[in-house]
Amino acid sequence: MTEKKTKTKEKKFIKVDDVDQKEPKKVTRTTKAERREKATGKRVAAVIFWLLGIACEIVAILLLCRKLYVTDDKLLMWVLIAFAADLVFIIIGSQFWKRANDVDPASEENKVKFWLWNQMGLIVACLAFLPVIIVLLLNKQLDGKTKKIATAAAVVGLLVAGLVSFDYDPISAEEREAAETTFEGEAIYWTQWGKKYHLYEDCQAFHGSENIFVGTIESAMDAGRTSLCAFCEKRLHDGN
Ligand SMILES: [Zn+2]
Numbered sequence: 001m002t003e004k005k006t007k008t009k010e011k012k013f014i015k016v017d018d019v020d021q022k023e024p025k026k027v028t029r030t031t032k033a034e035r036r037e038k039a040t041g042k043r044v045a046a047v048i049f050w051l052l053g054i055a056c057e058i059v060a061i062l063l064l065c066r067k068l069y070v071t072d073d074k075l076l077m078w079v080l081i082a083f084a085a086d087l088v089f090i091i092i093g094s095q096f097w098k099r100a101n102d103v104d105p106a107s108e109e110n111k112v113k114f115w116l117w118n119q120m121g122l123i124v125a126c127l128a129f130l131p132v133i134i135v136l137l138l139n140k141q142l143d144g145k146t147k148k149i150a151t152a153a154a155v156v157g158l159l160v161a162g163l164v165s166f167d168y169d170p171i172s173a174e175e176r177e178a179a180e181t182t183f184e185g186e187a188i189y190w191t192q193w194g195k196k197y198h199l200y201e202d203c204q205a206f207h208g209s210e211n212i213f214v215g216t217i218e219s220a221m222d223a224g225r226t227s228l229c230a231f232c233e234k235r236l237h238d239g240n
Contacts, residue, residue, distance in 0.1 A: 011206065016215030021201060024185035027216055038222070039104035042096045049093030050124045056086035057128050061135050064142065064150070076146045080153055087157045090128045094121030094165035101170060102224045108172035121165030129158035169195065171226040179228070183217040190225040197225040199232040
């Protein structure tokens, strides 16, 4: 006979920093230069993955133009493999890019620059699929079936890479600065998934989350938790 587990899930608080859950304490804030340094590794990784993605696209173009020769029966397979690798590299690169921008966000002062910087992943996704789509559409040597399937695959690749690389809610340097000032030294909570950070250890959004991380607002933001939970925000304003 197996014993039934009736116990409700215990929440486990995992301390990321030495913060006091009752009293805010003084913390040394990182400077802009330190944040930039922390983000550099992620930015370099993003660029490397993006270049690998574009290299795969170049291989696909060389295959389609028959500069890189494979037999006809293998052509479509290799082109699809190149597209798949292209997509994976672009997506990984874009995740590194987004994480770097959580750690070291761009200033909102110049709106155009802010958009372009945050949506670099989307721009690279276009670079990684649009040229090969044009090559496919202009190609006259390919048989109809290969051309159709390869074009469809490249369009799907472009859409998926674009949607996944797009940053739907980028934080700005000003927003991060303001949040760090407001919640300096306080215990901040976040869970394994999502983009939210919380102010209360018993927030109703934690329902079902087993592991809750506790740390400073800086650690929360570095972990990509850059927007304040709506429940916690309301509770803060209601003052209870
Ligand atoms: Zn909350």
